Amino acid sequence: MRPICPLSASDSTSGVASTSYQQDGGSTQAYSAAVSIADGQHAITYWSTDGAGNEETHHTSATVKVDTVDPTGGITAPTDGANVRQTITVSSNSADVTSGVASARFQRSPHNAATWTDIGVPDSSSPYSVNLDTTALTDGLYDLRVITTDNAGRTTTSSSVTIRVDNTPPTVTPTVTGTLGTNSWYTSDVQVSWATSDTGSGVATTTGCSATSVTSDTTGTTFTCSATDNAGNSASQSVTGSPLSHAKRASLCTVAPSTAE
Numbered sequence: 510m511r512p513i514c515p516l517s518a519s520d521s522t523s524g525v526a527s528t529s530y531q532q533d534g535g536s537t538q539a540y541s542a543a544v545s546i547a548d549g550q551h552a553i554t555y556w557s558t559d560g561a562g563n564e565e566t567h568h569t570s571a572t573v574k575v576d577t578v579d580p581t582g583g584i585t586a587p588t589d590g591a592n593v594r595q596t597i598t599v600s601s602n603s604a605d606v607t608s609g610v611a612s613a614r615f616q617r618s619p620h621n622a623a624t625w626t627d628i629g630v631p632d633s634s635s636p637y638s639v640n641l642d643t644t645a646l647t648d649g650l651y652d653l654r655v656i657t658t659d660n661a662g663r664t665t666t667s668s669s670v671t672i673r674v675d676n677t678p679p680t681v682t683p684t685v686t687g688t689l690g691t692n693s694w695y696t697s698d699v700q701v702s703w704a705t706s707d708t709g710s711g712v713a714t715t716t717g718c719s720a721t722s723v724t725s726d727t728t729g730t731t732f733t734c735s736a737t738d739n740a741g742n743s744a745s746q747s748v749t750g751s752p753l754s755h756a757k758r759a760s761l762c763t764v765a766p767s768t769a770e
């Protein structure tokens with residue numbers, strides 16, 4: 510409902526003949542009924558004239574501020590469907606044409622649960638954003654939204670975007686096959702193969718994970734497979750020949766996996 514601005518006047522002797530007003534210093538208007546005020550900030554000047562033609566001192570209202578339009582604003586980052594890890598920046602394009610944005614309040618919920626939790630404190634200055642430490646959350650799907658409030662107190666709640674939090678590196682598993690002799694030495698050619706998997710965002714890329722055949726005596730040769738998931742978590746594992754050098758085939762043992770950030 511657009512606000513209206515009613516005026517009233519009285520005169521003790523000859524009576525009020527007319528009441529006039531100007532909006533924002535514009536043309537003089539005869540006042541007959543409540544005046545509708547457009548969105549924005551306005552100054553109303555008004556005065557009455559009595560039956561004897563006496564015009565009273567003009568009055569100017571306090572600034573009349575009108576905002577009838579809800580603000581706008583949606584999540585601009587991360588994008589819907591994004592795989593994220595570590596600490597991310599959540600941003601919005603909150604805006605309001607008339608009274609301006611008072612705050613952008615960011616919230617998260619487990620996907621489709623609609624149990625919203627504030628992310629940090631509302632941001633009151635553009636560009637509107639907040640940091641989200643995803644390591645404090647269980648890996649999985651989450652919805653994000655922003656509630657934009659304008660300076661008139663009107664609010665708009667955005668639609669939500671869904672992200673996948675994945676702070677767990679892929680699993681890299683070597684398999685070494687061959688004819689095992691004694692003391693962990695292989696006495697045949699040896700095949701090194703790899704399995705990579707990721708239960709969160711999935712494996713995006715692998716390096717060095719092709720199956721390899723060791724067909725000559727070797728010691729100290731290291732084979733490494735690295736995998737990176739779609740959120741950017743990496744892991745690698747290596748198998749390396751034993752330092753012993755006098756056997757038919759080098760023994761192979763698994764060393765501890767390393768996780769790259």
Ligand SMILES: [Ca+2]
Binds near residue numbers: 580608661
């Ligand atoms: Ca507004």
Ligand SMILES: [Ca+2]
Binds near residue numbers: 678709710
């Ligand atoms: Ca993962």
